[in-house]
Amino acid sequence: MNTPFCGVIPPLVTPLTVDGELDLASLERLITRLLDSGVHGLFALGSSGEVAFFDDDMRAQVLDAVTGIVAGQVPVLAGCIDTQTHRVVSHIRAAEKTGVTGVVVTAPFYAITGQEEIRHHFTAIGEAATVPVLAYDIPVCVHTKLAPEMLMDLARTGAIVGVKDSSGDDVSFRRLALQNRAEGEPLALFTGHEVVVDGAYLSGAHGCVPGLGNVDPAGYVRLHTAAQAGDWEQVRLEQDRLAHLMEIAFAPVGKVGPAAGVGSFKTALQLLGVFDTNTMSAPMTALEGSNVDAVQDVLQKVGLL
């Protein structure tokens, strides 16, 4: 592969103060814990990082802080997520200044776009970026699926060097992985689905970008190491343990989307002493009361607390 990206690259959850400001102390504790666990990279400003809730200034603060704390120990990917091409290019320019190793870009959203426009979008971004670009396939947010054929075309022209798959479509992922291998693996392939990383590795993934990796980075590193060694039975057992842990994201009652998932990760990190608060960006609200208890209950059952 022609990229430095491989292995476990958690999408950083962004700690906030109760006033919604970036909580630098918590961020430093989070990153230190992840690096100590042996993760192979970090992905700042992903969907789990609440990127869609942040303006340019907040995004710059996050990238400055992350690259500063990491100080080159592992590659750092930056999510450059916005509605359309020019706005994405602006974010890439800003990210490049902070010294990130690569950027992650979705299909356009809000305005309906066809396959022709999506192709133009990634081609233009590939030409504009001075760092490697990974395509982020996340139809639950952008409401279009990136077709394997188009991703391979973009790989051939060098517009993209990798794919982060959060599509929920494991059939499409297998087809992409198969074609990628047939062409000498121009793409680094990552799955974002916390509970089926093992299957994605069998399919041909080179790594994972699990939001749950913020909570249990060591588990995903063990899973990755076992997969590299071809010890699939160990992979499976570790995955089952992590799938149990992932129930924290399904435990909150009355919450959907990141208010449930990211909300549970932040709550777990607060319970683990890593974060000072579990504050969420408006219009989301933090988990409270019995929803916090439900997260704590799962952590205890899995042995993290």
Added chain:
Amino acid sequence: MNTPFCGVIPPLVTPLTVDGELDLASLERLITRLLDSGVHGLFALGSSGEVAFFDDDMRAQVLDAVTGIVAGQVPVLAGCIDTQTHRVVSHIRAAEKTGVTGVVVTAPFYAITGQEEIRHHFTAIGEAATVPVLAYDIPVCVHTKLAPEMLMDLARTGAIVGVKDSSGDDVSFRRLALQNRAEGEPLALFTGHEVVVDGAYLSGAHGCVPGLGNVDPAGYVRLHTAAQAGDWEQVRLEQDRLAHLMEIAFAPVGKVGPAAGVGSFKTALQLLGVFDTNTMSAPMTALEGSNVDAVQDVLQKVGLL
């Protein structure tokens, strides 16, 4: 109604130079033509205005230009469209400085949000804005529908003073209009669907925000005037004529979404001598060749050329 908003309020298409810059001369011709036709307001930076493709600087340029040209002759609405609450509030702050009369805001998008979060979103925006807020119901872009019950709740607290409905759900719109009338019309109701404005008026709409109004503002003004006079037969005939004209948006082959619809409006305006180009924002491309011919053909059949 407690708002100055009523009647025909076209969502301004944004003319661009071939380099993608704001084309001020074309914009001035467009606005002059609309005001001369008797429109009752203007809506800048709507979906048809390519707002999702523009960064903060471009948005400010558009609002400065529009408010400058209009110079208080009619109310000006500004689309403050972005993914989440804080980003929307930033756009509202910027819009307020340009002297707009009101702002138009969608539900959050990209990150999945539940009804609780959407309610928080509009409540927070209603509190933050110093100008009236209209809710923009456009599930084709944001992938959630604003329920009539929630819109009436937001009306009661004063968070919103109107609704622009581009939901495609005429059943829901009728239910909203009925409830609005039962409570003394706290909301000004607008439809964005060019070819069924007549039905929306029967349902209880106070006005329309038709993208096609950029091309034929006089037709929509005649339709509105006839509706005010209760001359529904004239309303119907004018609507049928405008529905024929709207076929320009379905004529382009190989285009979807705004690349087809807004692309056809810009092409028509170029053919009518109002715009210098039919340039679209990246990653969209302008209509060309037989697609331009198809638009011209419809304009001729309807008698605009």
Added chain:
Amino acid sequence: MNTPFCGVIPPLVTPLTVDGELDLASLERLITRLLDSGVHGLFALGSSGEVAFFDDDMRAQVLDAVTGIVAGQVPVLAGCIDTQTHRVVSHIRAAEKTGVTGVVVTAPFYAITGQEEIRHHFTAIGEAATVPVLAYDIPVCVHTKLAPEMLMDLARTGAIVGVKDSSGDDVSFRRLALQNRAEGEPLALFTGHEVVVDGAYLSGAHGCVPGLGNVDPAGYVRLHTAAQAGDWEQVRLEQDRLAHLMEIAFAPVGKVGPAAGVGSFKTALQLLGVFDTNTMSAPMTALEGSNVDAVQDVLQKVGLL
């Protein structure tokens, strides 16, 4: 138009005994009441008639009963709803034997079908049927939309003579009506949306097939008569009254789909003394307790009780 179909054609709700058998006495009361109100036709075995819940024997019982009671006073349409072409043709054969005036057919469902297959489907059905065929556009049930262009093609070959539109897409309906008029009205157009019949008439509908017409047939007949006379103000007022009444379908808590809508119609008919029970087909259950009270409350407010 080359069909006998025009005006108010309620889709008959099917009364059941508590054991789920066809309740002939209630059916006779219902039909008598509808005919006395001046409806222009009847549609048996539509979605509102629970056709999808009935086997061949029950369908035959319903058609025999309806055609027997109607005895040629008005045209009778039969829903021949099933998954694929051959099964639909079997239902048409059975329906023809009962003496119905025409049949109503949806796009195929369950198995995914493309536009090519849908075209084949209606073409084959048009060839097989000895009575006129109406296309039933109901994407909420079959999950594909019938494109106006295809419907006009089928009209030109004589495969269909009408369309019942329950698509919820008033933009598409206007485009269909416009094209239909341009070609001399080969199609009789009906809307199934109870609360926006007025807008559909402005668009070019020749009639309506309102489930709510089971409850208030006289209201829809008045609406139709006013529309024929061009008295749109009267049309609008009657539609608003009927839209108020339609709130019975939104009143039930904890119910969706026909369990709510058809359930409320049956409950209203029981409260009005027309039906002996409000029994629903399994796996649905009848409205009970506060849900019945909610229906009764709306009936009283609108003055039907």
Added chain:
Amino acid sequence: MNTPFCGVIPPLVTPLTVDGELDLASLERLITRLLDSGVHGLFALGSSGEVAFFDDDMRAQVLDAVTGIVAGQVPVLAGCIDTQTHRVVSHIRAAEKTGVTGVVVTAPFYAITGQEEIRHHFTAIGEAATVPVLAYDIPVCVHTKLAPEMLMDLARTGAIVGVKDSSGDDVSFRRLALQNRAEGEPLALFTGHEVVVDGAYLSGAHGCVPGLGNVDPAGYVRLHTAAQAGDWEQVRLEQDRLAHLMEIAFAPVGKVGPAAGVGSFKTALQLLGVFDTNTMSAPMTALEGSNVDAVQDVLQKVGLL
């Protein structure tokens, strides 16, 4: 597990004569080839078996033929697929008479149904059936997803003894498998997704129901045997080979759904000398010309021809 169902259970493709009749000779060749390859069961009248296209008589013919040919050598499952509860129960009664080992049932479709109705549906079916019932989770056809929590509830009451998952949702499947194991495996779990059987086995599947198994039963039997032995590297290699073969389903141009997928299986079986024709049920048409060549090309690359 309390069922006889485990291992590779291909969903039988149904061979037709050019006139659309059941082709018994081809069916016998198909079943003989499958049994010779060591499959562990057969599933007649699944989606791949074109069940939605068949009337009661044709369904009876298929089940009689299959149970007759199999003659008890392996368990036979029968798809009892229809819109609503009573119609499904009728199919179950008919299937039971043919001596099938178990039945497979989907959620209701056509009429919108809520979670409450789906639960009633499966509960009623579990009570009515005298043979074991498997739930068939196939939202692409029925447009609702069966929630893992509900499936476990139905397992606890004994209403169902297994699940065939064609949901495309591998996250949900992992959660179901995890909960199933925690409760002592009351459910036999099968995946229908041909190219990710390996991942499903890691997740906890007990077998697979691959349409492609009609074409290469030996491959799936080798995959299953390797999984039973814990030889995951062999599982992965066999899966990759089968994933290559599955490209036959993506090769046809201008076809969607079963017209593409099942059409390619039938075409492959004809090319392999098992089927006499590749005829499809109306309104689908058989693959022809370059689409047949494309299937042949894949078969040759994978070494089956």
